Amino acid sequence: MKMRKLLASTVLATSLALGAVTTASAWSLEEAAKPYAGTTVDVVFLLRPGYEAIEAMLPEFEAATGIKINIIKHPYENALGEQVRDFVAGGDLDIALIDLVWIGNFAENEWIEPMDKFTSNPDLADPDLDMDDFFPLVLNAFGGWNDVVYGLPFDNYSGLLFYNKCLLEEAGFDGPPATWEELKDTYGPALTKDGKYAYALQSKRNETQSADSFARVIWPFGGSFLDADFKSNLMSAESQAGLKFRQDLMQYMPDGIVAYDHAETVNAFSQGDVAMITEWSAFYSTVVSPDTSKVADCVAIAPEPSGPAGRKPALGGFSLAVASQADEDEQAAAYLFIQWATSKANAGEYLERGGVPARQSAYTDPALAETYKFIPALVESWQDGVPEFRPRFAEWPEITEIVQEWGTKIMLGEVTTEEGAQELGSRMEAVLDEAGYYSGEKPLAQ
Amino acid sequence: MRGKVSRKTIFGFLGPSVIALALIGIAPLLYALWTSLHFFNLTKLKKVKFVGFENYTSVLTDEVFWQAMGRTFFLLGVSLPLQLGLGLGIALILHKPGLTLLKTLARLSLVLPMATTYAVVGLLGQVMFNQKFGVINQFLSPFGGGNINWIGDSTNAFAMIVFWDVWQWTPFVALVLLAGLTTVPGEIEEAARLETKRWWTVLRYVQLPFLMPGLVAVLILRTADTLKLFDMVFTLTRGGPGSSTEFISLMIQRVGFRGFDQGLASAQAIILLIITIILAQIYIRVFYREV
Structure with missing residues (x-):
C-alpha cells in the first residue's frame, strides 16, 4: 500500500513538474502578445537617461509583439499634473508612471491596477518574472502601497x-x-x-x-x-x-x-x-x-x-503600473510592456544604455563595478533606505x-x-x- | 424698410461670436464659480461636496494669499511707473520730426520684446542672470558687480522680474502713447510750441489730454497682465527663492494644479477677477477723460 502511494505521489509530482516545465518553456513574449498585436499603449516618459535607454530598446519589443508604444514626454515637474488630469478625465493613458511619492495617490484613487491581476494570469506572466529578484526596498517603496504591489520599479535612483x-x-x-x-x-x-x-x-x-x-x-x-x-x-x-x-x-x-x-x-x-x-x-x-x-x-x-x-x-525613483482606465486589451498589452521593460533579461542592456535597473541579478557580476563605478554604492544604499x-x-x-x-x-x-x-x-x-x-x-x- | 436690418441677419452676424464667447469665456467662468462653492480636489473626487462660501472664507483669511496679492501690487507699483516713464520718453523721441527711416526701424524693433513668448523670456533670464556664466554678471564685472546672485537672493530675484517685465512691456506702452501723440492736431501743437519752448508745458497742457485714453488703456491692460503674470516667473524662479516672487497667479496655479485643490483655486481666481474689475472701474472713473 505504502509502495503504491509512493508510486502515485512520484507520478503526480513528476507530471506536475513536467507540466510546469512545459508551461514555462511554452511561454514566449511573441505568443503572449499575439492577441494584442496592433494595440497602442500610451505612456508618459520623462526626459531622463533611463527613459532614453528603454526608448532605444523599444523597436525590439514592438517588432516582437506588434504592440505600439506611444510615448508622451514631459519634464518631471509636469508629469504628475498631466497624468492626474488624464486619469480624472478618463483619458488615453494606459500606463501610469509613478514617482514613489505618488503611489498612495494613484492607488487610493484606483487609477492603477494591482500587479497581481496580471502576474496571476499564466498567459501574460513571464515564468521568469521573478519578483524576488527586485531589491525588496525598491519594489516596496516604488511600486507598493498598503502591502499591494501596483507597479514594477523602472527608473531607479x-x-x-x-x-x-x-x-x-x-x-x-x-x-x-x-x-x-x-x-x-x-x-x-x-x-x-x-x-x-x-x-x-x-x-x-x-x-x-x-x-x-x-x-x-x-x-x-x-x-x-x-x-x-x-x-x-x-x-x-x-x-x-x-x-x-x-x-x-x-x-x-x-x-x-x-x-x-x-x-x-x-x-x-x-x-x-x-x-x-x-x-x-x-x-x-x-x-x-x-x-x-x-x-x-x-x-x-x-x-x-x-x-x-x-x-x-x-x-527616489519611478515604477510603471497598468492604468485602470485602459480597456482589457490595452491593459494586457501595457502589462507585457512593463514586464519586458523591467525584466531580468533586459536589465543588462538597460544598464549599458544608461538606465539603472532594480534587479539584484543585474549587479552580481563583479566586473560591472569596474565599468559602472556607482554600482557598489548603489547596491549598498538600497540595503538601508527608508x-x-x-x-x-x-x-x-x-x-x-x-x-x-x-x-x-x-x-x-x-x-x-x-x-x-x-x-x-x-x-x-x-x-x-x-x-x-x-x-x-x-x-x-x- | 430701407436701412432696416432683419433679425436673421443680426443673429447671423452676432450669433457666432456670442456663442464662441459663451463657450470660451462664460462657460468656464460659470464652472469656476460652481467649483469655488465646492470641496473639489482632483485627487479626491469621491469627496466632492457643496461647501457654500467656505473656500472664499479660507481665501480671505489666508495671510499667504494676501502676501502674494501685496507682492503682485508691489511689482505693479514698481514696474508700471518705469514702463510709463520710459515708454513716454521713447514715444516723445519717436514723435519728433525727421530721421524717418531710423524711426521706422525703431518702431519695428519695439515689437520684438512683446512678440517674445513669456516662457522664453523666463528661460532666457535663467541663462542671462546665471551667477557664474550669465552675460549680465559678465557685463557688470568691470563695475564690480560680477558676482551678483540674482536668482538665489530674494531681493535680486524680485529685481530681475521687474527688469524683464519692464523690458518686455515698455515698448507696448511706448507704441500706445506714440499713437496717442499722433492724435494731437498738428496746428495746436505747433501753436503751443510757438508760445513756449518748454517741452514739459507742451506735454502737460497740450499732449497729455490726448494721451489719457491710451494711458487708461495701458493702466487697465498692464494691471490685468501683472495680476495674471505667470509663465515668465514660473520658468525663471518658480516663485522662489522662498516666496519672494510668488505672485498671485503663481499661487493660484500652485493651489489648483500642484496641490490639485480646484475649489480653493477657483475661489482665489474669482476674488482676483472681482479685484481686477473694481480696479478697471476705478481707472476709468478717475483717469479717463474724453478730449
Whole structure:
C-alpha cells in the first residue's frame, strides 16, 4: 500500500513538474502578445537617461509583439499634473508612471491596477518574472502601497556621494567623508577656498527642496516628517538637529544654493567648482563623460555619509503600473510592456544604455563595478533606505508645496529652523486633518 | 424698410461670436464659480461636496494669499511707473520730426520684446542672470558687480522680474502713447510750441489730454497682465527663492494644479477677477477723460 502511494505521489509530482516545465518553456513574449498585436499603449516618459535607454530598446519589443508604444514626454515637474488630469478625465493613458511619492495617490484613487491581476494570469506572466529578484526596498517603496504591489520599479535612483578625488587628495584626504559631521567640520573648511566649495546641496524651490535637501538632512539625524500618530515630528530634537546642520553646512556651499536644481549642482561639480555633491545615481553618466564633465577622470563615488541615526540615503525613483482606465486589451498589452521593460533579461542592456535597473541579478557580476563605478554604492544604499523618506500618501503633493516654501525660507534665514518647522508642521497637520487621518477615516499609512 | 436690418441677419452676424464667447469665456467662468462653492480636489473626487462660501472664507483669511496679492501690487507699483516713464520718453523721441527711416526701424524693433513668448523670456533670464556664466554678471564685472546672485537672493530675484517685465512691456506702452501723440492736431501743437519752448508745458497742457485714453488703456491692460503674470516667473524662479516672487497667479496655479485643490483655486481666481474689475472701474472713473 505504502509502495503504491509512493508510486502515485512520484507520478503526480513528476507530471506536475513536467507540466510546469512545459508551461514555462511554452511561454514566449511573441505568443503572449499575439492577441494584442496592433494595440497602442500610451505612456508618459520623462526626459531622463533611463527613459532614453528603454526608448532605444523599444523597436525590439514592438517588432516582437506588434504592440505600439506611444510615448508622451514631459519634464518631471509636469508629469504628475498631466497624468492626474488624464486619469480624472478618463483619458488615453494606459500606463501610469509613478514617482514613489505618488503611489498612495494613484492607488487610493484606483487609477492603477494591482500587479497581481496580471502576474496571476499564466498567459501574460513571464515564468521568469521573478519578483524576488527586485531589491525588496525598491519594489516596496516604488511600486507598493498598503502591502499591494501596483507597479514594477523602472527608473531607479539612490542618493550617492559623488566626489572629486583629485581635489580631495590635494587637500590631504585619501577618501570621502564617512559622516555628515565629518563632511562639514573636516572637509568643509579644507575644501572651501579660492572660489571653490566643499559641497553643494541642490535646494531649489520644487521637489528638489523637499526630496534632495530637506528630507536628506532630517533622516540621518534621526528626524522624520511625522511621528507615529502622524503629527509633525519636525520640532523634535533630531529633526531640528538635521535642519540646523544644513544651515551650518551652507557656509561651505556656493552662494545662492536655494536656486540650485540638479542641473546647476551637477554642472558645478562637473566644472570642478564643487568638490562633493550628493546626487541621484542617474547623473552618473553626466559626471563621468568627458563631453559634459571637466573632472571625468577625478570622479569617485561612495554611499551618502552617515548621520547619528545611520546612513538613510535619499531614495527616489519611478515604477510603471497598468492604468485602470485602459480597456482589457490595452491593459494586457501595457502589462507585457512593463514586464519586458523591467525584466531580468533586459536589465543588462538597460544598464549599458544608461538606465539603472532594480534587479539584484543585474549587479552580481563583479566586473560591472569596474565599468559602472556607482554600482557598489548603489547596491549598498538600497540595503538601508527608508521607504517613507518622503511620505508616499495621497496628500504629499499638497505637503511638498509647504515643505518647498518653508524649507527655502529657513535656508534663506527668513525664519529660524524652529519657526519654519513650527509653521510647516501646523500646515502639514491641517492637510492631514482635512484628509481624515486624525478622525480615523484613513489609516496612518505613509 | 430701407436701412432696416432683419433679425436673421443680426443673429447671423452676432450669433457666432456670442456663442464662441459663451463657450470660451462664460462657460468656464460659470464652472469656476460652481467649483469655488465646492470641496473639489482632483485627487479626491469621491469627496466632492457643496461647501457654500467656505473656500472664499479660507481665501480671505489666508495671510499667504494676501502676501502674494501685496507682492503682485508691489511689482505693479514698481514696474508700471518705469514702463510709463520710459515708454513716454521713447514715444516723445519717436514723435519728433525727421530721421524717418531710423524711426521706422525703431518702431519695428519695439515689437520684438512683446512678440517674445513669456516662457522664453523666463528661460532666457535663467541663462542671462546665471551667477557664474550669465552675460549680465559678465557685463557688470568691470563695475564690480560680477558676482551678483540674482536668482538665489530674494531681493535680486524680485529685481530681475521687474527688469524683464519692464523690458518686455515698455515698448507696448511706448507704441500706445506714440499713437496717442499722433492724435494731437498738428496746428495746436505747433501753436503751443510757438508760445513756449518748454517741452514739459507742451506735454502737460497740450499732449497729455490726448494721451489719457491710451494711458487708461495701458493702466487697465498692464494691471490685468501683472495680476495674471505667470509663465515668465514660473520658468525663471518658480516663485522662489522662498516666496519672494510668488505672485498671485503663481499661487493660484500652485493651489489648483500642484496641490490639485480646484475649489480653493477657483475661489482665489474669482476674488482676483472681482479685484481686477473694481480696479478697471476705478481707472476709468478717475483717469479717463474724453478730449
